Amino acid sequence: MIRTLAFSALLLLGAAPLQAQESTLDRIQSAKSLRVCVWPDYFGISYRDPKTQQLSGIDVDMARALGRDLDVRVEFVDSSFAKLIADVTEGRCDVAMFAIGITPLRLEKLRFTKPHLASDIYAITTQSNRRIKGWNDIDKPGSVVAVAKGTLHEPVMKEKLKAATLKVLDTPHAREQEVESGRADVFMTDFPYSQRMLKTTDWARLIKPDVTYHITPYAYAMRQGDDLWHARLEQFVAKVKSNGELKAAAERHGLLPIAVLD
Numbered sequence: 001m002i003r004t005l006a007f008s009a010l011l012l013l014g015a016a017p018l019q020a021q022e023s024t025l026d027r028i029q030s031a032k033s034l035r036v037c038v039w040p041d042y043f044g045i046s047y048r049d050p051k052t053q054q055l056s057g058i059d060v061d062m063a064r065a066l067g068r069d070l071d072v073r074v075e076f077v078d079s080s081f082a083k084l085i086a087d088v089t090e091g092r093c094d095v096a097m098f099a100i101g102i103t104p105l106r107l108e109k110l111r112f113t114k115p116h117l118a119s120d121i122y123a124i125t126t127q128s129n130r131r132i133k134g135w136n137d138i139d140k141p142g143s144v145v146a147v148a149k150g151t152l153h154e155p156v157m158k159e160k161l162k163a164a165t166l167k168v169l170d171t172p173h174a175r176e177q178e179v180e181s182g183r184a185d186v187f188m189t190d191f192p193y194s195q196r197m198l199k200t201t202d203w204a205r206l207i208k209p210d211v212t213y214h215i216t217p218y219a220y221a222m223r224q225g226d227d228l229w230h231a232r233l234e235q236f237v238a239k240v241k242s243n244g245e246l247k248a249a250a251e252r253h254g255l256l257p258i259a260v261l262d
Contacts, residue, residue: 024094024222024229032072036063037079037093041172043196044253046076046098059097059220061249062116066097066236082150082170085109089223095233099192099218101152111224113237115217115260116246119190121153123207124179124197132185135209139164146184148172153188156214190216191258217260 028034038046038059045057055076067074077093088096088110099119102112123145125132132138138145143164147153148171157166167184169175172193178184180203189197197204220237222229240246241261250259 022226024226025232028070028072028094033075034063034067034070034072034095035075035077035093036066037077037084037087037096037098038063039080039098040076040078042098042192043200044192044255047196056253058117058246058249058253058255059099061252062240062246063097065240065245066095066233069236069239070232080150081148081152084150084221088221091223094222094229096221099190100221101190101216101218103152103155103216105155106221109224110221111226111230112219112221113230113233115219116237116241117218117250117255117258118215118260119192119218119258120209120212121156121188121214121216122191122194122209123186123188124176124194124204125186125207126179126182126203127205128203129182129185129205132207135207135213138186138207143186144178144184146175146178146187148175148187152216153190156216157188160214192255195254 038055040046040048040055042057046055046059047057048055063074063076077087079087079093079096084096084100085106087093099117100106100112102115123135123138131143137143139161141163144167145157145161145164146167146169147157149168154168167178169178175187179187186207194206198206220233222233247256247259247261250256
């Protein structure tokens with residue numbers, strides 16, 4: 001039944017189905033296992049509690065729902081934005097489900113489903129920082145802006161900043177340390193991660209853009225060239241939007257303001 005629906009979707013899309021042995025969907029059904037890449041430090045999305053080691057978040061819920069839809073077990077594979085493209089294209093996971101921002105660079109290497117979330121860019125500074133009072137204080141001479149390598153914020157801020165100094169750090173944690181220590185004024189992030197900072201630290205202060213700054217749609221990513229698997233994933237995304245599962249998960253994890261439900 002699953003196979004029939006997927007081929008039907010392909011025909012509707014006007015795409016030629018791959019040979020059976022070429023599709024990720026065949027491997028998943030044969031092994032009865034779905035390998036899902038997640039970044040386990042993404043609050044509200046795919047976050048691993050340091051005490052319990054349990055994963056939670058909207059995309060953990062959606063990955064488990066996809067496993068049920070396919071009638072297979074789900075295996076979570078730790079990844080990151082820096083390793084995303086390699087992990088997907090080299091076959092360490094079947095799909096990446098950790099709110100992957102659709103960017104031009106990633107579109108060159110990966111294929112995406114329709115978006116399920118969309119977030120603007122936000123800034124985090126310290127409670128004690130006197131330089132940054134509002135969004136317009138960020139891009140000024142003397143300001144230091146930190147971003148994490150491999151995130152969508154790296155190319156966006158390289159393009160948008162005119163006067164501030166940009167620091168690209170190897171990890172999100174390093175980015176946060178730069179701001180907490182005072183070596184940087186702000187770090188750039190998105191809505192889910194900004195909520196983590198406000199809930200888990202006593203030093204973070206949120207700076208919101210005064211008007212829309214740079215909205216990025218988030219979706220699930222897979223390797224290119226597998227029309228059958230892509231059609232099956234699109235079928236799943238459409239299903240969880242129409243049956244309310246995505247909305248319920250967004251509400252559960254405080255992400256309803258950025259959910260794309262149509």
